[in-house]
Amino acid sequence: MAALTPISRTPVSFYVPVVAAAGAVAGLLVGTAQGSSLLGIGIGALLMAALAFVTTQVARAETPSRWAMVGLLGIAGFVMGGFAAAIIGALFGWFFGWFSFWLYEGRYRAYVAPYLTPGQVLWHYTFRVICGAILVFLITPILVVMPLSFNAEDFFTFTPEMLRFDPAGYSLKHYEDFFTNSDWQNALANSVKIAPMATLLSVSFGTLAAIGLSQPHVPFRRAIMAILISPMIVPLIISAAGMYFFYSRIGLQGTYVGVVLAHAALGIPFVIITVTATLVGFDNSLTRAAANMGAGPVTTFFRVQMPLILPGVISGGLFAFITSFDEVVVVLFVGSAGQKTLPWQMFTGLREQISPTILAVATILVIISIALLTVVEMLRRRSERLRGMSPG
Amino acid sequence: MAADGTTLKSSLNRALRRQKLRALALIAPLLIFVLVTFIAPIADMLFRSVENQIVSETLPRTTAMLKDWDGDSGEIPSPETFEALYKDMFVAKERKLHTRLGSRLNYELTGVSSLFRKSGRKIEDMGEVYQDQFEDLDKFWKDSENWNALMGSADWLAAQNAWDPRSEAIQPAFEPNEQIAGILPETSATFQTFADFVQNEDEKNLAKQDPWALVYSALYNDLSAGADVSGYNGPGSAALKAAMAAVGDFETVDYPASFQEIDKDWHDIDVWQTIQTYSPDFTSGYFLNAVDMKKSPDGAEMRPENEQLYIKLFIRTLFMSLVITGSCILLGYPVGWILANLPARTANLLMILVLLPFWTSLLVRTSAWKVMLQQQGVINDTLVWLGVVADDSRLALINNQTGTIIAMTHILLPFMILPLYSVMKTIPPSYLRAAKSLGATNWTAFWRVYFPQSVPGIGAGSILVFILSIGYYITPELVGGTTGTFISNRIAYHISSSLNWGLAAALGAILLAVVLGLYWAYDRIVGIDNVKLGG
Numbered sequence: 062m063a064a065l066t067p068i069s070r071t072p073v074s075f076y077v078p079v080v081a082a083a084g085a086v087a088g089l090l091v092g093t094a095q096g097s098s099l100l101g102i103g104i105g106a107l108l109m110a111a112l113a114f115v116t117t118q119v120a121r122a123e124t125p126s127r128w129a130m131v132g133l134l135g136i137a138g139f140v141m142g143g144f145a146a147a148i149i150g151a152l153f154g155w156f157f158g159w160f161s162f163w164l165y166e167g168r169y170r171a172y173v174a175p176y177l178t179p180g181q182v183l184w185h186y187t188f189r190v191i192c193g194a195i196l197v198f199l200i201t202p203i204l205v206v207m208p209l210s211f212n213a214e215d216f217f218t219f220t221p222e223m224l225r226f227d228p229a230g231y232s233l234k235h236y237e238d239f240f241t242n243s244d245w246q247n248a249l250a251n252s253v254k255i256a257p258m259a260t261l262l263s264v265s266f267g268t269l270a271a272i273g274l275s276q277p278h279v280p281f282r283r284a285i286m287a288i289l290i291s292p293m294i295v296p297l298i299i300s301a302a303g304m305y306f307f308y309s310r311i312g313l314q315g316t317y318v319g320v321v322l323a324h325a326a327l328g329i330p331f332v333i334i335t336v337t338a339t340l341v342g343f344d345n346s347l348t349r350a351a352a353n354m355g356a357g358p359v360t361t362f363f364r365v366q367m368p369l370i371l372p373g374v375i376s377g378g379l380f381a382f383i384t385s386f387d388e389v390v391v392v393l394f395v396g397s398a399g400q401k402t403l404p405w406q407m408f409t410g411l412r413e414q415i416s417p418t419i420l421a422v423a424t425i426l427v428i429i430s431i432a433l434l435t436v437v438e439m440l441r442r443r444s445e446r447l448r449g450m451s452p453g
Numbered sequence: 454m455a456a457d458g459t460t461l462k463s464s465l466n467r468a469l470r471r472q473k474l475r476a477l478a479l480i481a482p483l484l485i486f487v488l489v490t491f492i493a494p495i496a497d498m499l500f501r502s503v504e505n506q507i508v509s510e511t512l513p514r515t516t517a518m519l520k521d522w523d524g525d526s527g528e529i530p531s532p533e534t535f536e537a538l539y540k541d542m543f544v545a546k547e548r549k550l551h552t553r554l555g556s557r558l559n560y561e562l563t564g565v566s567s568l569f570r571k572s573g574r575k576i577e578d579m580g581e582v583y584q585d586q587f588e589d590l591d592k593f594w595k596d597s598e599n600w601n602a603l604m605g606s607a608d609w610l611a612a613q614n615a616w617d618p619r620s621e622a623i624q625p626a627f628e629p630n631e632q633i634a635g636i637l638p639e640t641s642a643t644f645q646t647f648a649d650f651v652q653n654e655d656e657k658n659l660a661k662q663d664p665w666a667l668v669y670s671a672l673y674n675d676l677s678a679g680a681d682v683s684g685y686n687g688p689g690s691a692a693l694k695a696a697m698a699a700v701g702d703f704e705t706v707d708y709p710a711s712f713q714e715i716d717k718d719w720h721d722i723d724v725w726q727t728i729q730t731y732s733p734d735f736t737s738g739y740f741l742n743a744v745d746m747k748k749s750p751d752g753a754e755m756r757p758e759n760e761q762l763y764i765k766l767f768i769r770t771l772f773m774s775l776v777i778t779g780s781c782i783l784l785g786y787p788v789g790w791i792l793a794n795l796p797a798r799t800a801n802l803l804m805i806l807v808l809l810p811f812w813t814s815l816l817v818r819t820s821a822w823k824v825m826l827q828q829q830g831v832i833n834d835t836l837v838w839l840g841v842v843a844d845d846s847r848l849a850l851i852n853n854q855t856g857t858i859i860a861m862t863h864i865l866l867p868f869m870i871l872p873l874y875s876v877m878k879t880i881p882p883s884y885l886r887a888a889k890s891l892g893a894t895n896w897t898a899f900w901r902v903y904f905p906q907s908v909p910g911i912g913a914g915s916i917l918v919f920i921l922s923i924g925y926y927i928t929p930e931l932v933g934g935t936t937g938t939f940i941s942n943r944i945a946y947h948i949s950s951s952l953n954w955g956l957a958a959a960l961g962a963i964l965l966a967v968v969l970g971l972y973w974a975y976d977r978i979v980g981i982d983n984v985k986l987g988g
Contacts, residue, residue, distance in 0.1 A: 206817065295965065301945075305948060306954065307493055387816070389815075404816045423821065
């Protein structure tokens with residue numbers, strides 16, 4: 062992004078107090094942890110103000126000054142609390158070095174409109190910090206689970222060894238437990254048996270129906286759509302209750318077939334939605350052209366239509382897969398011990414004998430979902446490109 | 454006119470019809486699939502919420518007798534009703550259905566369950582009075598073979614004797630002796646019930662099974678009512694005639710008194726009124742129960758204060774869903790705004806931070822919160838390390854409402870951000886600049902120009918989050934403890950623990966109605982076709 066506003070250096074009376082205020086906040090955190098908040102505020106403010114003044118007015122060279130601050134605060138941290146504190150100190154140093162020069166050089170002004178008042182500039186950055194905090198909130202759980210899964214102890218919190226970055230504090234034993242424990246392996250096997258079957262069912266039925274729904278003249282289109290989408294709308298506990306009652310009447314409760322059928326029903330709305338969305342951009346004259354050149358309906362479907370809507374079908378299938386793979390409420394009621402899936406095992410693990418192996422499983426699942434997310438995103442872009450909807 | 458003589462209009466119509474049929478043929482397999490695997494279960498659940506056949510199926514004779522009984526008179530039902538209850542209970546006990554009925558009626562009146570269980574244990578003794586007397590009179594009545602010879606038809610008897618119990622062949626189904634059925638109607642009917650039970654439910658050899666005590670009391674009833682046995686010459690006619698002569702001197706059973714001996718509650722009007730109130734095949738009882746009311750002889754009334762539970766739970770579910778929706782708006786709005794206003798490259802990168810939790814397994818996110826919010830968890834540890842809270846007064850963030858609200862806000866936040874983002878993306882930034890150049894302050898420009906245009910996004914996101922949150926089960930179950938649970942947890946409890954399926958179905962039906970109402974609103978505001986997945 063090009064700079065919007067020409068920048069100029071700011072006076073000492075502006076940036077030194079601001080850095081001092083930020084230093085006070087940092088000092089408050091460190092001070093409280095060490096036992097005295099007031100002392101922390103005072104030292105933090107003074108120290109940071111002095112450093113900002115010295116680096117900008119006395120040393121003047123930006124890059125060495127910033128490295129010096131990283132080193133200085135890193136060493137200070139090491140003296141106070143060892144290796145982990147040294148890293149925190151270095152991070153503080155990096156931040157304050159950057160912050161001092163950012164303010165001093167007036168760079169904060171470069172990318173905002175020139176007519177904004179100082180108050181508006183302040184709000185602009187405050188707003189970004191708030192948004193950043195919310196985004197951090199969104200991914201914190203994932204960030205916390207990953208390191209904790211390497212815990213050497215059976216605790217759910219960071220042990221002092223982990224905080225000291227002591228290799229003895231880390232281990233792969235929870236992963237080892239996951240791969241050797243028969244309960245977890247059975248659950249994994251069940252999940253792997255159930256999810257692909259359910260996906261296959263919902264994709265094959267769903268694609269056909271989506272093609273039917275995209276024809277120009279479909280009687281009762283709205284009503285049919287409402288019925289097909291309903292598994293996504295009805296709360297899972299209600300679907301689970303209904304299926305439990307009904308499937309036990311017809312003898313499907315507690316069977317592999319019952320769970321597969323239930324999961325297929327839950328995955329269908331996702332297939333319908335994604336495939337109909339892809340078909341919106343489908344040019345029907347292509348099928349007519351194919352028919353014109355002598356292709357039968359089956360050939361037309363597999364050689365012309367299918368390749369074009371394939372991205373939609375695959376991402377619908379991935380949605381259906383993840384629905385089944387993640388699903389726990391319905392399988393809890395419709396399944397029996399023989400169909401215990403991975404989420405079910407995690408659920409009982411969380412409710413009864415909470416074991417850190419869950420964190421290892423969670424980490425593996427996060428990695429799987431990152432992979433799936435990447436695939437879906439790539440497919441979406443590809444299908445938009447095919448339909449000429451975006452230049453990318 | 455086309456070449457073959459049909460008008461253009463009719464051939465167009467035909468083509469259109471064929472197109473419609475082809476579209477329907479493509480949709481049909483899935484539609485049938487969804488109807489069978491999903492809609493039928495939901496319909497079944499709705500049916501179960503009013504279904505009440507168990508009372509009239511288990512106690513058919515008693516409920517028929519009770520039809521004319523007036524509970525307000527303050528008198529216990531007639532001795533005939535007690536006799537009907539004896540017969541019903543006897544059969545139910547043999548088929549092991551009496552405890553099920555007991556627990557069903559126990560939902561309505563506490564104590565009925567133990568009453569039925571107790572009565573089931575002792576019901577046998579009541580009929581043995583007649584059995585003993587018949588057996589004392591003649592050894593003939595002791596033997597099951599004799600009974601079969603007396604009650605069964607000749608053809609069946611021959612087939613049964615020829616049948617080899619060890620073979621794979623099916624036991625020949627019992628057929629009554631027509632002549633005996635005419636003379637001793639009640640005995641024959643009771644014996645048929647017995648034979649049917651032994652052959653089909655118990656799957657035992659009828660030839661080896663002694664008849665129920667109930668058959669003896671039926672025989673006594675038939676004989677004392679003056680059955681005409683003189684014309685009968687078949688097997689066992691001598692014993693039958695001897696019995697006919699002797700029944701006059703038999704000791705009889707006083708059913709009301711015998712039942713009172715088993716448990717004095719049988720002379721309690723409440724018990725009988727409950728049975729009578731719940732005899733119809735369909736009942737609104739479960740729905741009344743689901744809104745803290747109960748059926749009484751004078752119509753529906755509120756339950757006593759200390760038994761009220763569900764209205765509170767519904768209100769709590771709605772209130773917590775509102776709080777969750779509110780906090781999602783509060784947190785989602787700024788993020789939606791910044792995603793819509795940043796340059797595309799940066800926005801796409803930040804979008805990953807929103808989509809990643811969206812794609813992560815629900816269980817993973819819930820377990821993460823469970824780990825973080827514990828007393829010894831990461832958040833409390835950090836707060837203690839910072840000195841914000843003392844080590845001995847760690848915050849209770851889990852197993853209460855706070856836990857549920859924090860975890861569910863996090864889980865549902867992407868569902869708010871995505872619709873907000875797609876709406877905000879369509880609001881041209883030049884509007885805000887125009888407002889400002891016309892002299893509006895920042896706040897006015899936002900509140901009068903930008904915000905009204907983003908309301909559809911807020912509406913769509915709110916309804917989506919609200920619908921999802923009122924039906925949530927997993928997260929409240931794991932982090933909600935007792936005070937942070939929703940109505941769905943109660944439904945699950947009634948299905949798997951208390952086994953009160955009717956009540957679970959009624960609670961589910963109410964929840965379903967709320968969700969469908971909201972869904973209808975969503976369809977009106979946003980349109981179901983506009984549901985987007987993953988941005």
